[in-house]
Every structure is written in structure tokens, then in C-alpha cells.
Amino acid sequence: MAAISLEKVERSAPALVSLYKSAGASMRRNGLEAVRAAVYLVVDYSGSMRQYYADGSVQALADRVLGLSAHLDDDGRVPVVFFSTDVDAVTEIALDDHRGKIDRIVAGLGHMGKTSYHLAMDAVIDHYLDSGSTEPALVVFQTDGGPINKAAAERYLCKAAKLPMFWQFIGFGDRRSKQFDFLRKLDELPVPAKRVVDNAGFFHAGSDPRRMSDAELYDRLLGEYPQWLAAARARGIVTDG
Known part of the structure; x- marks a missing residue:
């Protein structure tokens, strides 16, 4: 039965x-x-993302994540981290206030900078630990390119493997771009040489992410989660959920 x-x-x-x-x-x-x-939900606020805010792609993703969260969490709210060179905002979206919410948040943000995955990851980890949640976390992490500090991003992902958190990365942009080579690498980091469990997935949503069907998007978001959940339970990382 759904949470909501x-x-x-x-x-x-x-x-x-x-x-x-x-x-x-x-x-x-x-x-x-x-x-x-x-x-x-983690969303890229770097300069190259401007078109995806303007054409509604980020709002569409936020709405889709809200639709999924209603099955997984009963509070009707999703914490959202906007990031570029630094963390630009830690806020939330809600079922009863979702229309145009991304534009309203972005209107209060400043310069669109570069891309620092690890700072956004740190913000999510802090929020999750501070929340006192006893459920595991599904983190939908959207970006249109690789990070400015690859070593830090890899280090954070590997350290986070000991926490009950699964990171599902989504790429916006040209599928042939070399910008996504690093995310493919993160997706394939070896277990247990680099991390205790495989705690991340990656898929590409294309240059017009709104064209990906809802069914495909949800299947991609959830496709690797069951395997992670089983592995995390086996290692005692997840004890409930």
C-alpha cells in the first residue's frame, strides 16, 4: 500500500x-x-542548466519525483538541494504547493556557477542524518555534466556506501557527451575494493528529458534500488524499509 x-x-x-x-x-x-x-531531489544549478529551467525540464522532474515519493514517504514533501560551485539552496517541494515551485525557488537564487557534486552530496547526507529518519533514502541526483572535483565526488560516494542511502544519478543533455563518462565510472566503481555495496546508478534522460515517458523514467529510477536494498540489508546497513 502506498504511503499516501x-x-x-x-x-x-x-x-x-x-x-x-x-x-x-x-x-x-x-x-x-x-x-x-x-x-x-538534487538538481544542478550550473550555468549550462539554464535551458532546462527555462523549458520546464527541472519542474517536470520535480513533479515526477513528488509522484514517486507519495508511494514511499507519507509527509508529501521532498527535500531539494540546488547546487553549482557551492550549495545554492536546501529547501523542499510539496504535493500541495508544487505548481511553478522550481521557478519560485530559482527566482531567489544567485549566480549559476560550476558543478560540485560532493558539496551537494554532503548537504544531503547532513540533512538525512539530522532528520533522524529510520527509513533508507533514495536520492535522485540530476546533472548535465561532470564535477569540477572528481576525486571528491568519488570519495563522498564511497564513504556514503556505509549509510542507508542509494544515489540515482540522471544525466540531462547530449547522450554522446564525454561529460557523462565520470558518472558511468561512478556507477561501475568496484565492490568491495572501493565501496562496501553498489550504492549508485546512472541513466541518461537525453537532451529533452520531458520526452522520456513516465513509465520509463520511473523504471529507471527504481531499477537498481531493489538490488541495493538487498545488499544493504545483508551488510546490516539497512535494518528497516
């Missing part, structure tokens, strides 16, 4: 009902109906 009922979604966020239903179908396909998790 269809009836509540219909009342609080009617525009997200179809996303909620699509996410539920993907949860069933992946055997995750009974799973609970804290859901996070």
Missing part, C-alpha cells in the same frame, strides 16, 4: 494523479510495493 493514498493526491495535487499512478505501476513491477524510503 490516491484520494489524498487527488485532493492535494490533482495534476500529479497520472504520475502517482505511473509510479505505483513501476513500484509493483520492481517488487517495491511495501517499501518505505526518504526521497531526496
Whole structure:
């Protein structure tokens, strides 16, 4: 059973009902109906992301993540970290206030800088630990390119493998770009030589991410989560959820 009922979604966020239903179908396909998790969204606010804010791609991703989170978490809210050279904002999106929320947040942010994964990862880890959550976390991490400090990003991911957190990276942009080679490397870091469990996945959403169907997006978001959950439980990293 979903953490938030269809009836509540219909009342609080009617525009997200179809996303909620699509996410539920993907949860069933992946055997995750009974799973609970804290859901996070991390979005790239570097200069090259400007087009994806302007054309609604970031808002569309936020709405889709909200539709999924309603199955996994009962508070109707998703913490969101905006990052570029530094962490630009740690805020949230909610079912009952999702329309245009990304534009409203971005209107209060400053210069769009470069890309520092590890600072955003640190912000998510801090938020999760401070929250006192007893559920594992699913972190949806969107970017359109590689980080300015690759060594730090790899180090944070490997250290975070000891925590009940799974990082699902999503690439926006040209599928042929070398910018995503590092994310492919992160996805394939060896276990146990580099990290205690495989705690990350990566997929590419293309140059127009809105064109990826809801069903495909949710299946990609959830595709590696069951394997991570089993491995993390086996290692005692996850004890519930």
C-alpha cells in the first residue's frame, strides 16, 4: 500500500494523479510495493542548466519525483538541494504547493556557477542524518555534466556506501557527451575494493528529458534500488524499509 493514498493526491495535487499512478505501476513491477524510503531531489544549478529551467525540464522532474515519493514517504514533501560551485539552496517541494515551485525557488537564487557534486552530496547526507529518519533514502541526483572535483565526488560516494542511502544519478543533455563518462565510472566503481555495496546508478534522460515517458523514467529510477536494498540489508546497513 502506498504511503499516501490516491484520494489524498487527488485532493492535494490533482495534476500529479497520472504520475502517482505511473509510479505505483513501476513500484509493483520492481517488487517495491511495501517499501518505505526518504526521497531526496538534487538538481544542478550550473550555468549550462539554464535551458532546462527555462523549458520546464527541472519542474517536470520535480513533479515526477513528488509522484514517486507519495508511494514511499507519507509527509508529501521532498527535500531539494540546488547546487553549482557551492550549495545554492536546501529547501523542499510539496504535493500541495508544487505548481511553478522550481521557478519560485530559482527566482531567489544567485549566480549559476560550476558543478560540485560532493558539496551537494554532503548537504544531503547532513540533512538525512539530522532528520533522524529510520527509513533508507533514495536520492535522485540530476546533472548535465561532470564535477569540477572528481576525486571528491568519488570519495563522498564511497564513504556514503556505509549509510542507508542509494544515489540515482540522471544525466540531462547530449547522450554522446564525454561529460557523462565520470558518472558511468561512478556507477561501475568496484565492490568491495572501493565501496562496501553498489550504492549508485546512472541513466541518461537525453537532451529533452520531458520526452522520456513516465513509465520509463520511473523504471529507471527504481531499477537498481531493489538490488541495493538487498545488499544493504545483508551488510546490516539497512535494518528497516
